[in-house]
Structures are given as C-alpha cells and as structure tokens.
Amino acid sequence: MTFEVVRQQLPLFSEDGRAAATDDSRGRDLHYLPDLPEEDPYAAGHRTCAGCGPAIQYRWVLKAAGQDTVVAGPTGCMYVANSTYLCTPYTVPWAHTPIASGGSFTSGMAAGYEAMIRKGRYPGPYPNILVMAGDGSASDIGIGSISGALYRNHDALFICYDNECYANTGIQTSPTTPYAGMTTFTPFGKAIPEGKKLPPKNLARMMAEGHPHCYVATTTVGYPVDLMNKTRKGLNHVGAAFLHCYTPCQKGWVYQTSMTVELGRRVVEAGLFPVWEYDPQERAYHYFHPPVQRPVTDYLAMQGRFGHMLAEHVATMQVGANRNWEAIGMDVPKALRDLEDPARHQRLHDEEYSMPLNRGVGA
Numbered sequence: 001m002t003f004e005v006v007r008q009q010l011p012l013f014s015e016d017g018r019a020a021a022t023d024d025s026r027g028r029d030l031h032y033l034p035d036l037p038e039e040d041p042y043a044a045g046h047r048t049c050a051g052c053g054p055a056i057q058y059r060w061v062l063k064a065a066g067q068d069t070v071v072a073g074p075t076g077c078m079y080v081a082n083s084t085y086l087c088t089p090y091t092v093p094w095a096h097t098p099i100a101s102g103g104s105f106t107s108g109m110a111a112g113y114e115a116m117i118r119k120g121r122y123p124g125p126y127p128n129i130l131v132m133a134g135d136g137s138a139s140d141i142g143i144g145s146i147s148g149a150l151y152r153n154h155d156a157l158f159i160c161y162d163n164e165c166y167a168n169t170g171i172q173t174s175p176t177t178p179y180a181g182m183t184t185f186t187p188f189g190k191a192i193p194e195g196k197k198l199p200p201k202n203l204a205r206m207m208a209e210g211h212p213h214c215y216v217a218t219t220t221v222g223y224p225v226d227l228m229n230k231t232r233k234g235l236n237h238v239g240a241a242f243l244h245c246y247t248p249c250q251k252g253w254v255y256q257t258s259m260t261v262e263l264g265r266r267v268v269e270a271g272l273f274p275v276w277e278y279d280p281q282e283r284a285y286h287y288f289h290p291p292v293q294r295p296v297t298d299y300l301a302m303q304g305r306f307g308h309m310l311a312e313h314v315a316t317m318q319v320g321a322n323r324n325w326e327a328i329g330m331d332v333p334k335a336l337r338d339l340e341d342p343a344r345h346q347r348l349h350d351e352e353y354s355m356p357l358n359r360g361v362g363a
C-alpha cells in the first residue's frame with residue numbers, strides 16, 4: 001500500500017512597509033515589526049561573535065520555518081559555533097555534514113522522508129527540509145553537490161548564508177568575496193594594492209540560469225520580512241529551491257557590531273547586491289527596486305576590509321554597481337555615473353569627504 005505525501009503551505013507575512021526602508025523620518029524601522037511567531041527554533045545560547053550576520057539569518061529562517069523542520073549544516077562558522085560538545089541552540093533536529101556534502105546529504109534526507117511517508121513508516125506531513133551552507137561551501141567546495149540536488153529537484157530549500165569569506169578558518173577569500181575585499185589570502189600591498197582583483201562569483205544567477213525549474217531568490221539580513229517570506233516560498237515550492245542571503249561577518253569585515261542589519265540594507269541601496277526572485281513557472285526574474293540609491297562609498301566606508309582602497313578601486317566598484325542598477329531596470333543618476341571617474345573620488349577625498357582612502361587597516 002502506498003500512502004500520500006502531504007505537503008504543508010506556510011502563510012506569508014505582510015510586507016507592508018518594506019519599501020519604506022529609506023530613512024528614519026519615513027519609518028525606516030517599521031518593517032521590522034510584523035506579527036512574527038513567538039517560537040525560536042534557533043534559540044539563544046550559541047557562540048557566534050556579537051553581531052554575527054549568519055546567526056541573525058539562522059534565527060529568522062528558523063522562525064519562518066517553524067518546529068516541523070529538519071536542518072543540515074555543512075562545516076563552517078555556523079557548524080562550529082553552534083555545536084559545542086553537548087550543547088546546541090536548535091530546538092529542531094539538526095545534523096552536521098562535511099563541507100562538500102550539504103547538497104547530497106539534504107537530497108538524501110528529502111528522498112528518505114518521501115520514501116518513509118509513502119511506505120507508511122513516517123506519519124507525515126512532509127517536514128520542512130533545509131540546509132544552510134556558507135559561501136565557501138555553497139559557492140566553492142560544495143557547489144557540485146548542491147547543483148546536483150537542485151538539478152534532481154529534491155523537495156528541499158538550499159540556502160547559502162554568504163559572509164563573503166571562509167570565516168571559520170580565519171577569513172580567507174572565497175568566490176563571493178567582493179572585488180577589493182581584503183582577506184588573509186588577499187592582503188593589499190605594493191604588487192596588488194586592491195587586495196582581491198576579481199569580481200565575486202554570481203552564485204544565485206548561476207543557480208537560477210542553470211536550474212530553471214527551481215525557485216531561486218536573493219535577500220539580505222537587512223530585510224527580515226523579505227528573508228522570512230522567501231524562506232517560506234522556498235519551502236512551499238514543491239521541488240528544489242535556492243536562497244542566497246547576504247550576511248555580514250563583523251570579525252572578517254571589521255565594522256561596528258551594531259551595524260549588521262544596516263549593512264544588509266546599504267549593500268542593496270549601493271547597488272552591490274541586487275535583491276530578486278526567479279519564478280520557475282513564469283521563467284522570469286522579479287527585482288526589488290530600493291527607494292534609495294547611494295554611492296558605493298556609503299557602504300565601503302563602514303568596513304575595515306575596504307580601508308586600503310585607492311580612488312581607482314572605488315571607481316571600479318561604482319562601475320560594477322552602476323551596471324547592476326541597469327541590469328535590474330533602474331536608471332543610474334548622473335551623480336552615480338560621475339563616480340565612475342577615479343579623479344572624482346580623489347577630488348571628493350581632498351576637498352569634501354568621501355571615504356578615508358588607504359587608511360591601511362583591515363581584517
């Protein structure tokens with residue numbers, strides 16, 4: 001006898017106020033406070049650094065997913081800091097996987113639950129199955145196993161928490177480390193003054209273009225309701241879903257610990273991390289158009305990892321941001337186009353204030 005696999009549908013939260021994320025006078029903080037579940041399947045008591053972006057992401061994601069959830073965590077900060085011997089902050093089942101196996105482990109869980117429910121060995125309904133892998137795991141060492149799981153369309157949500165470095169082993173560069181981001185493997189110096197020379201890998205686009213039957217989305221810890229709704233949409237989607245979430249790492253990026261959520265907004269408002277959703281039914285991208293467009297310096301100046309940048313490096317970053325604005329269908333204001341010129345940054349630096357160029361500090 002075969003039993004039916006019953007799948008759940010999680011209701012979405014109201015997103016009213018999300019677009020008001022402009023300034024305090026227009027209620028920038030209002031959208032923090034919708035009616036959220038009381039429960040915290042990622043409870044207090046973990047050992048991440050103060051202000052850790054991935055920890056904030058874990059909390060919102062598991063709040064959105066709820067108690068009927070099983071989680072996999074490949075090696076990285078969010079494995080190590082959350083699984084000290086005989087101690088865990090999870091109130092849901094959680095398993096560690098090797099760094100390369102987040103995708104294969106999670107597809108095994110999904111196939112296993114499906115088979116057990118069909119055979120009547122698990123009462124169901126089908127639980128929320130998700131993996132949260134770091135960028136080193138999801139965009140580099142473990143990308144093959146996640147791509148395989150997406151391609152085979154296992155019913156699970158594959159999340160990359162992106163702190164733009166291999167944090168747990170001492171802040172080494174990863175494929176998503178931004179251009180000019182200083183890490184211990186991309187130090188700045190006379191030979192390579194910008195630190196990292198390459199632009200970041202466009203992970204979410206790769207996943208959407210390469211697996212067009214999957215729900216794929218990007219978000220940041222600056223937009224908690226968006227993050228929770230995309231978590232729920234990914235879980236509600238029958239089949240594989242991928243979520244790429246920008247999560248600042250205060251230890252690796254060197255910023256004030258209270259600024260994690262602010263960075264999650266500024267990176268979007270500076271055009272450096274487009275927030276979008278790919279709908280597999282429509283085969284179309286839907287872009288979030290932030291109500292504010294800032295120069296990249298508003299973002300870079302907050303972080304020590306960019307403190308060595310010279311005028312030409314900042315200008316290169318602005319070129320990338322301006323191309324991102326165009327790619328998501330937004331006009332590039334003249335003031336931002338002017339900032340593609342390195343001389344403009346040098347003038348701003350000398351005559352007004354832009355950002356402290358080449359302060360010589362970093363990770």
Ligand SMILES: Cc1ncc(C[n+]2csc(CCOP(=O)(O)OP(=O)(O)O)c2C)c(N)n1
Nearest residue numbers: 075076077099134135136137165166167168
């Ligand atoms: C195959 C393999 N190579 C290297 C390591 C060492 N290692 C442990 S954690 C880690 C960093 C992982 O980076 P990321 O996935 O971005 O997670 P984060 O530490 O940034 O949270 C590395 C390289 C490992 N565990 N397994």
Ligand code: SF4
Nearest residue numbers: 048049052077249250
């Ligand atoms: S090093 Fe970064 S990612 Fe790791 S626990 Fe600290 S803030 Fe979080």
Ligand SMILES: [Mg+2]
Nearest residue numbers: 134135165167
């Ligand atoms: Mg990382």
